Amino acid sequence: KEKIEITKEQQALMKIILDAYNRHQIPQDVAKKLLQDQYSAEENFLLLTEMATSQVQVLVEFTKNIPGFLSLDHEDQIALLKGSAVEAMFLRSAQVFSRKMPKGHTEVLEARIRKSGISEEFMTPMFNFYKSIGELHMVQEEQALLTAITILTPDRPHVKDQHAVERLQESMLDVLRKLCALQHPQEPQYFARLLGRLTELRTLNHYHTEMLTSWRMNDHKFTPLLCEIWDVQ
């Protein structure tokens, strides 16, 4: 049985990522809001644009704390943020959805989201993803590292120096691999399952523009930031 050891610098890296992840959380809790009332499609769309706008700002702050990120080519930094923002949104949504809630609350939340205005066809892939994330019972460190790994995906559109991004991502993947082996010793496949979720995340990314434009209302208004991030308008 090979001895898995997280080195001192890997521990320091994990602490930086976890602190940044915890520091940059959305202030108001969208799940609480959704559990309070059933909103109209228009109100839900507005809620999503507000949540998404603040989440992008939070994501930028988190990303700036990833060691090495600010040393990347500046245009590549933008390309990585633009390319990962939607996936980070779905990953965060999955974590919000999978949080331990009082009896019956998750069912109410799911029902509210199903009636939020998003077209029916996207519900199955979206909730399959949320439930598959929930089944992993990720610890905070794993969630934070997975978000950093998603941001540091080398093959986003317009990234010039992919190797520089690969090197940063690889150091995150190595820490995550060791953490998974230590946290889930009975599940040697756990790390692979975690990475498999990133593939599922990309398919959700693929749907996002259509999810927005098919929102059951007319005249969809987006902020300039979201037009950039969501490839709409």
Ligand SMILES: O=C(NC1CCCCC1)[C@H](C1CCCCC1)n1c(-c2ccc(-c3ccccc3)s2)nc2ccccc21
């Ligand atoms: O507010 C939300 N998510 C925040 C985003 C930022 C980070 C925190 C979470 C929305 C609400 C859904 C119901 C209507 C209001 C908005 N939400 C979603 C999404 C479904 C579809 C989404 C999307 C994203 C981009 C593009 C196209 C579609 S996000 N899944 C959730 C699971 C649990 C709690 C909220 C959840």
